[in-house]
Amino acid sequence: MLIGVPKEIKNHEYRIGLTPDSVKELVRNGHQVIVETNGGASIGFDNGQYEAAGAEIVATAQEVFERAEMVVKVKEPQPNECEMLREGQVLFTYLHLAPDLRQTELLVKSGATCIAYETVTDNAGTLPLLAPMSEVAGRMSIQAGAHHLEKAQGGQGVLLGGVPGVAPAKVLVIGGGVVGTNAAYMAEGMGADVTILDRSVPRLRELDKEFGGRINCVYSTAAAVEQYALEADLVVGAVLIPGAAAPRLLTRDIISRMKNGSVLVDVAIDQGGCFETSKATTHEEPTYVVDGVVHYCVANMPGGVARTSTMALNNVTLPYAIALANKGAKEAMLEDQHLLNGLNVHKGQITYDAVGVAHDLPYVDAAEALNS
Template sequence: MRVGCPKEIKNHEYRVGLTPESAGELVHQGHDVWIETGAGGGIGATDEEYRGAGARIVEGPDPIFAECEMVVKVKEPQAVERAKLRRGQVLYTYLHLAPDPEQTKELVESGVTAIAYETVTGPNGTLPLLKPMSQVAGRMSIQAGASALEKAHGGRGVLLGGVPGVLPGKVVVIGGGVVGFNAAQMAVGLGADVTILDRDPEVLERLGIHFESRAKTRFSNKAALEEEVCGADLIIGAVLIPGAAAPKLVSRQMLRCMKPGSVLVDVAIDQGGCFETSRATTHAEPTYVVDEVVHYCVANMPGAVARTSTYALNNVTLPHALKIAQLGWRGALAANPHLAEGLNVHEGRVTYRAVAEELGFDYTPTAELLHAA
């Protein structure tokens, strides 16, 4: 199969879909790999490294979109990229379609077969292709929040860890999954006063055992959430419903009880955000203020630590890319029901239930497509 990897064009996105090592693995398996010149620059990977791995370097993205059977990316295709996609082509990347009707409509119209990293499953309902970026984003959320709390950046002027004789900052993490766990780890490590909210008793028990007295856990209901929000210096939104839009758990009304200069970091912004006042921002302009509360809602947080993120991502995406290249998308999905969960759009049909229901498209089960074939 001819596999192409264009340079990412989203604002301040430095990751790349294939590392030189990943390109080399595909070449070793007999595939033809095309890399856009400069695609690896954000992680310090040169065109010569890709050539050394056996890949072909092409000028600009057009040859990749026009001639490659599979396009491997990191972030969702931007409008100019969506216009180049075509029927019979496989797009393998993060998509986050539920809060993005325009992207979904254009992918449907293109006829492309789109496989989303974020909905590929693993054993016990895990999301292995989302997990490494959730780990990165969870850890970065505390760094970003700590910086936004500084007075010069619009915050309250609170040091999360405090100092002897001064109380530490209060961090509230909404959601105890991968993002929330990693955020709590970082906040605890800094010496902050940390509370984690979740609705799953098993998750709360697991977090309680892990953190012991270093972090508090609390069952999440409306009263508990309002109380914790009002007292927080930093709130991390770490809620995920796989493939669906994130629920709006913190209303604008709740912001009015928060302290001026307190900070919200919405890690769920890729799925629309879990704060009513959230709107996507970029690394160029990461924050804005609503009702004296600083909002950090960067939709591609891991892009800021591109080298770490790219290698972590390739560790989990490459095995599936190899299978798709070897067997074709139908063969790979038929052989692996977990990968089949990643199919979101195929030849004008929406194949992921949560996306179809959220955006009003007819739903076509992936199994129906595979069975028909």
């Protein structure tokens, strides 16, 4: 199979779909790889390294899309990239279609087979291709939140861990999954007063044991969300419904009553955001203020630590990329239900129920679509 890797073009996005080491593995399996020139140069993967791994360097993204049988990316394709996709081509990347009608329509129109990292599953019932970026984003959420609590950044001028004689900041983490656990880990390590909310009592027990009672583990209700948000200096939104739009857990009314200069970090923004006042921002302009509350809603947070993120992502995506290349997309997905769960669009049809529901569009079963 001929596999193509274009340079990412989203604002301040420096990650790349395949590292040179991943290219080498695909070449060892008998495949050809083309990489857009300087696709990974900004994070230390130069053209020479890709050529040494067996890749061919090409001048433009257009050539990548024209020649490749499978395109491997990181972020969702931008409109001009969607328009370069063609029927029968495989796209393997993050998609986050539920909050993005325009991208959904363009991918359906393309006729391509579009497999989303974020809906591939595993035997443990987790999302293995989303997990490493969730780990990164969870940890970054506290870095970002602590920075924007500084007065010069628009915050109230609070040090996350406090100092002797001055209480630490109160941090609320909504959601006890991968993002929330990593956010709590960082916040607790920096000395903050941390509360984590989740709707699973078994998960709260696990977190209490994991943290040795050093954080507050509270069952999530609407009343609890309101109470702890109003007390918080920093709130991290870390909720996820796989493939679906994120639920809105903080209303505009609650936000309007939060502390002036407090900070919201919405890690769910890729799926539409979990705060009523959330709107996607970029690393170039990461924040805005509503009712005196600083909002950090960067839609590609892990892109800020692009080398770490690229390597962590390739650790989990490479086996699937090899399977798709070795067997062909149809056979690989029909043999592996977990990979099949990643299929969101195929030959003009939506094949993931949460995407169809989000946009009130018809959808079909993924296996049925592949076999039709």
